[in-house]
Amino acid sequence: MVETPQSKAEQLLNEIADIALIEFLPIIGPARGKVLVEEVKKAKPKNVLEIGTFIGYSTILIGRELEKNAKITTIEEHSTEAEVAKNNIAQAEIDVNIQVINGDAIEIIPTLNETFDFVFLDASKEEYLQYLKLVESKLTKSAIIIADNVGKFTAETKDYIDHIRTSGKYTSKYIGRGDDGLEVSIKI
Numbered sequence: 001m002v003e004t005p006q007s008k009a010e011q012l013l014n015e016i017a018d019i020a021l022i023e024f025l026p027i028i029g030p031a032r033g034k035v036l037v038e039e040v041k042k043a044k045p046k047n048v049l050e051i052g053t054f055i056g057y058s059t060i061l062i063g064r065e066l067e068k069n070a071k072i073t074t075i076e077e078h079s080t081e082a083e084v085a086k087n088n089i090a091q092a093e094i095d096v097n098i099q100v101i102n103g104d105a106i107e108i109i110p111t112l113n114e115t116f117d118f119v120f121l122d123a124s125k126e127e128y129l130q131y132l133k134l135v136e137s138k139l140t141k142s143a144i145i146i147a148d149n150v151g152k153f154t155a156e157t158k159d160y161i162d163h164i165r166t167s168g169k170y171t172s173k174y175i176g177r178g179d180d181g182l183e184v185s186i187k188i
Contacts, residue, residue, distance in 0.1 A: 045118035052123030056085035
């Protein structure tokens with residue numbers, strides 16, 4: 001049997017999830033990852049921005065659901081993790097344009113000269129609102145914004161949640177999984 005890129009991605013995701021459990025790595029994991037995958041499948045985005053690549057787990061989850069002409073721009077502040085992510089993404093053999101940028105998202109987002117129809121936030125929880133405000137002018141109508149860990153980090157993400165739910169710019173809902181969850185928002 002010939003191994004397909006899909007099965008390589010699946011195998012790698014399982015390996016990362018197993019290691020994450022043992023080493024307590026902060027990845028989205030299978031439960032919340034399933035919500036992310038469902039949203040990607042519904043939205044069929046063409047241009048994704050991910051803030052917080054870590055080791056590439058969520059990048060692979062998103063990437064394997066995209067069409068070949070789609071693109072992911074993912075930003076990781078820590079150079080070691082950015083390199084691990086690049087290697088993991090290459091091993092997954094996903095046929096999508098994925099650009100891993102190493103640096104501070106607050107400095108990088110303003111330099112991005114494109115629009116995004118899907119944004120995944122999974123970096124410094126205290127900076128979610130800042131990330132959103134920096135990317136707002138680059139969002140397409142009906143863009144999806146998903147923020148991870150808003151169940152566990154309610155104090156750190158309170159300003160983000162308040163803005164996304166009361167600004168009148170988004171419709172938004174919380175989807176809980178276990179003791180954590182995601183805020184899934186759509187730009188109006």
